[in-house]
Amino acid sequence: MQVVKINGYEADDVVATLTDQVLQRGFRVVIGSPDKDFKQLISEDVQIVMPMPEFGRWSFYTLKHYMAQYNCDPSSDLSFRCMMGDDVDGVPGIQKLAPGFGRKTALKLLKKHGSLENLLNAAATRTVAKSYAQDALTRHADYLRKNYEVLSLRRDADVRLEESWLFKRDSSNDSVVLSNFVKTLKGTHNQSGIGCVYSQ
Numbered sequence: 001m002q003v004v005k006i007n008g009y010e011a012d013d014v015v016a017t018l019t020d021q022v023l024q025r026g027f028r029v030v031i032g033s034p035d036k037d038f039k040q041l042i043s044e045d046v047q048i049v050m051p052m053p054e055f056g057r058w059s060f061y062t063l064k065h066y067m068a069q070y071n072c073d074p075s076s077d078l079s080f081r082c083m084m085g086d087d088v089d090g091v092p093g094i095q096k097l098a099p100g101f102g103r104k105t106a107l108k109l110l111k112k113h114g115s116l117e118n119l120l121n122a123a124a125t126r127t128v129a130k131s132y133a134q135d136a137l138t139r140h141a142d143y144l145r146k147n148y149e150v151l152s153l154r155r156d157a158d159v160r161l162e163e164s165w166l167f168k169r170d171s172s173n174d175s176v177v178l179s180n181f182v183k184t185l186k187g188t189h190n191q192s193g194i195g196c197v198y199s200q
Helices: 011-024 036-041 063-070 074-084 103-113 116-124 131-139 141-151 174-185
Strands: 028-032 046-052 057-061 196-199
Touching: 011 028, 011 036, 028 036, 036 046, 036 074, 057 063, 063 074, 074 103, 074 116, 074 141, 103 116, 116 131, 116 141, 131 141
Parallel strands: 028 046
Antiparallel strands: 028 196, 046 057
């Protein structure tokens, strides 16, 4: 497994950049990580393999799983986290500033408007249906845009994908691929390294 270290960039930004490069080559991507930030990358061709330590196993997190859990597109995940906040990244949610603006409200508004920026534009033209949400979004628009900047994964890390890092997947099923990946990961992971499985 290739270990990539790029000075001056967060590991998740390196992964996001490499993910775009892999997709451009026509390969699918499977990212192994517990980091919620990667959910914004989920698509038909990008899956997340997330650890479930309470069950002693890992689980594939696909587009289908995301849609079933949140009832909106993964492209809205970043917008959702901007509103709800992220304790790990030290980003407070809007509910800290506007009590009553919760998860259900955020999901409902994102399902209708698609993205945070679309939602803030709607608030600016007073076309958000619920008055308390309208007022909260208008009052805290700059705060939410700052959250977006903090939580967005960069796609411009100074890293170039090497052909030798890619491989074609054999006929093994997902469980076998995952098992082999975890075995490879053990003993190679550290705080400055990243690991991805790329398959076609």
